[in-house]
Amino acid sequence: MDAILPTHDADDKLHRRRRVRRRCCFACLAVSLLLGVTLLVLFLTVLRVRDPTTRLTSSKVIGFDLGPGPGLQFNITMLLTVDVHNPNRASFSYESGSAELWYRGVLVAVAGVDPGRIPSRGDGDMELTMQVLSGSFGAELPQLAKDMAAGAVPLDASARVPGKVGLLGGVLKLRAVAYSDCHVIFGVPEMEVRSQVCQDHTKL
Structure with missing residues (x-):
């Protein structure tokens, strides 16, 4: 058993x-x-991901033509340099973006943003070429003449730049879109930025 x-x-x-x-x-x-x-x-x-900070560091008039007709007619080509500071531990590789320039609620110029890369905790420059035509101002053209005579032109600039955030040495990549909205006072006749206030944010 x-x-x-x-x-x-x-x-x-x-x-x-x-x-x-x-x-x-x-x-x-x-x-x-x-x-x-x-x-x-x-x-x-x-x-x-922390929001980057942007600052318009240079504005140059690289082309200026007056129209042949009566009244205020012009064609201005401007080269804008924007400094972007990336406070993150991740780099930001951005694709082609777009920027817009507004005057008192009227869209007066559009520019493309070329692809580039901003290193982690570093700085990078973006150069934008904008062509501003007097005809773009429409009914606000008389007000523009008054602002220029007063020596200060208020402008609003906005930019949208899509790209990828590289984390952990580029092992992990996340899609992100960087936005920037700036209110700028452009001085006349020195043709330089007198003051600016920018709000920047990033969306994943």
Whole structure:
């Protein structure tokens, strides 16, 4: 006849199995919590994308033509240089973007933004060439003449630049769009920016 194990021996084996299972569950839970905390810290310190800052550093008139007819008619070509500071631990490689120039709610010029790259915690320059025609001002042309005579022209500039944020040395890449909206006071006759206030933000 087969030997029959005492009941207490079978109970001990069952308890041991349960203890091993509990320890495995606790170990898995501890590892999961540790991994979660690590990912949270990583997100808050490295992966959280901060908004860049932009500043119009240079504005040059590289072309100016007066119209032959009566009244205020002109064609101005301007070269704008924008300094962009990237405060993130991630680089930003951007594709072709667009920029718009507004005068008192009227769109007066559009420019393209060439592709480029801004290093992590670094700076980069964007150069924009804008052509401003007097005909773009429409009914606001008389007001423009008054502002120019007063020596200060208020302008609003906006830019939209899509690209990719390279995290962890470029291993992880996220799609992002950088936006910039600036209110600028352009001085006449020095043809330079007197003051500017910009709001920048990034959307993932």
